[in-house]
Amino acid sequence: MTGADSTSLVERDSRVLWHPFTQHSRWLEDRPIVVDRAEGMYFWDIDGTRYLDGVSSLWVNVHGHAHPEIVAAITEQIRRLDHTTFLGLTHEPGIRLAEELLGVAPPGLQRVFYAGDGSSAVEAALKMAYQAHAQTTGVRPLIVHLAEGYHGDTLGAVSVGGISLFHETYRSIMLETRQIGSPGLREVGQTPAERAAEVLAELRDLMAAEGSQVCAVIVEPMVQGAGGMLTHHADFLRGVREVCDATGAFMIADEVATGLGRTGAMFAVDHAAVAPDLLTLGKGVTGGVLPLSAVLATEAIYEAFLGAPIEAKTFFHGHSYTANPPAAAAALANLNLMRRNNTVVRAQEIGDRIGRNLAVLDEHPGVKEVRRLGTMTGIEVFAKTERTGFDICQQARRAGVWVRPLGDVVILMPPLALRDDEVDQLTGAVTDSIDAVLG
Ligand SMILES: Cc1ncc(COP(=O)(O)O)c(C=O)c1O
Incomplete structure (x- = not known):
């Protein structure tokens, strides 16, 4: 830890870095999170805000961070x-x-x-x-x-x-x-x-x-x-x-x-x-x-x-x-x-719970389709703008849940050791965010 604040770190980042799959003309406007530490299912930014890692840090994390x-x-x-x-x-x-x-x-x-x-x-x-x-x-x-x-x-x-x-x-x-x-x-x-x-x-x-x-x-x-x-x-x-x-x-x-x-x-x-x-x-x-x-x-x-x-x-x-x-x-x-x-069995259970929780979206006018196998989940929405998927994820971020879109598809792919209440936290934040953005 250097004691640097997030604003100055993001400014320094924007002077020297080139991030993957990132349109840098929007980078500063999108206020990137500066991650400080991670433990279990969560990571924290340098201002101390906690986020549930809803996409396993791009589909990699299995048992939580820093096991x-x-x-x-x-x-x-x-x-x-x-x-x-x-x-x-x-x-x-x-x-x-x-x-x-x-x-x-x-x-x-x-x-x-x-x-x-x-x-x-x-x-x-x-x-x-x-x-x-x-x-x-x-x-x-x-x-x-x-x-x-x-x-x-x-x-x-x-x-x-x-x-x-x-x-x-x-x-x-x-x-x-x-x-x-x-x-x-x-x-x-x-x-x-x-x-x-x-x-x-x-x-x-x-x-x-x-x-x-x-x-x-x-x-x-x-x-x-x-x-x-x-x-x-x-x-x-x-x-x-x-x-x-x-x-x-x-x-x-x-x-x-x-x-x-x-x-x-x-x-x-x-x-x-x-x-x-x-x-x-x-x-x-x-x-x-x-x-x-x-x-x-x-x-x-x-x-x-x-x-x-x-x-x-x-x-x-x-x-x-x-x-x-x-x-x-x-x-x-x-x-x-x-x-x-028994991680494979747990993955099935997590997936089933995600499926049950997301059933509320079946009749949602803003949702085209929910696709899922095990924990790999995509919620395709009817886009209102070119950034609807992104806007939903930004909304979830405000609720302390980190997910990433693929275009108009909001992706959920949590670590395979998520507890039931954490599954509910993830799906709750995402469904609320879909409501907030798509009404
Ligand atoms: C099916 C599949 N193959 C290959 C890759 C590439 O992996 P990496 O990003 O580690 O190069 C990915 C990444 O998402 C993937 O989903």
């Missing part, structure tokens, strides 16, 4: 081994974490490759899919992805994104891909199963024409998060698996947002009892404390990279901080807490 067991695990680890490279060296936290992740992963995933954040895990998965084909069945340069999909902000991840606002600008420098419809975007009166069948038919047609050129189909399973919490029927995932099996394309499940409990199952693909060939993990892996992500791969994909060094089949890919030991220790503590606290 003593995660803090202790990191501290102990950092004293023993802070960081060494994972290129040519290995260490126990990295090994144990891989064993534990594979222990809870869908069947068939047998290898763990570490990366740094969600986007870098997606990049690695895309390159693995491409190179595995190139080294076995032959080059297949196309990747299939979904409209309204989001997989991160690096160029490979952007190439398989389907949100025009974020992705269109970069079209001319992207990888070549094929986009199919979003299984979560339904016509009025269309059931989720009908929509799943429709998009699967589109996928089958595409694969009939170009399947031999497709190395992978990438999906956000069950919930397209950044697309506005668009949920789809589990049949869609089963269909994608069948199409991939029939055509030899790899199925990549991007579980960076959905993985490790958020949807009320350990992995979102579990809702469909489907196992992908590659699965990406990030965000909550460390309990939301340190950056770490991973790609889980089948043994068949791993074996495609084996050969004599001269054959150059190696996966020439990695980062300076791969398998960072304190991050791995945090992830081990996170998984331990998840087991002990």
Whole structure:
């Protein structure tokens, strides 16, 4: 603590910083919160005001902030081994974490490759899919992805994104891909199963024409998060698996947002009892404390990279901080807490309570739709202005609850250890704010 006040810090910030996904022409006017500390489900600004962290600090926090067991695990680890490279060296936290992740992963995933954040895990998965084909069945340069999909902000991840606002600008420098419809975007009166069948038919047609050129189909399973919490029927995932099996394309499940409990199952693909060939993990892996992500791969994909060094089949890919030991220790503590606290079951309970509490919005004239799976919740409103979603979140902020919109969709995605009264605080502030802004 320096004793600086929030006004002077925001001024200093505005002179030197460039924030992610932020239009800086509005930054000062929107009065950003200067966060001072965080504990449990709350964070405090430097003026002492408390906020409930209703979006788990962008979908990462699991057991609350500064959980003593995660803090202790990191501290102990950092004293023993802070960081060494994972290129040519290995260490126990990295090994144990891989064993534990594979222990809870869908069947068939047998290898763990570490990366740094969600986007870098997606990049690695895309390159693995491409190179595995190139080294076995032959080059297949196309990747299939979904409209309204989001997989991160690096160029490979952007190439398989389907949100025009974020992705269109970069079209001319992207990888070549094929986009199919979003299984979560339904016509009025269309059931989720009908929509799943429709998009699967589109996928089958595409694969009939170009399947031999497709190395992978990438999906956000069950919930397209950044697309506005668009949920789809589990049949869609089963269909994608069948199409991939029939055509030899790899199925990549991007579980960076959905993985490790958020949807009320350990992995979102579990809702469909489907196992992908590659699965990406990030965000909550460390309990939301340190950056770490991973790609889980089948043994068949791993074996495609084996050969004599001269054959150059190696996966020439990695980062300076791969398998960072304190991050791995945090992830081990996170998984331990998840087991002990039955976090996946608790996530279901929290989600059910959110659903019950938000039922009051069913008939609300300002609300178009409430979408939810487990704790991942999106409330789509009828916008009065281009900033209606934002205005609702600013209103909630005045009530001590921090949530973020995605356009006209107010997102709720709390930590998975929220108590019932805290769930009520979250949904109460959000429904009151919707009333205040939309009447
Ligand atoms: C499904 C999905 N994949 C990848 C990412 C990118 O993760 P990161 O922001 O850690 O790079 C996100 C982030 O929201 C995501 O939701």
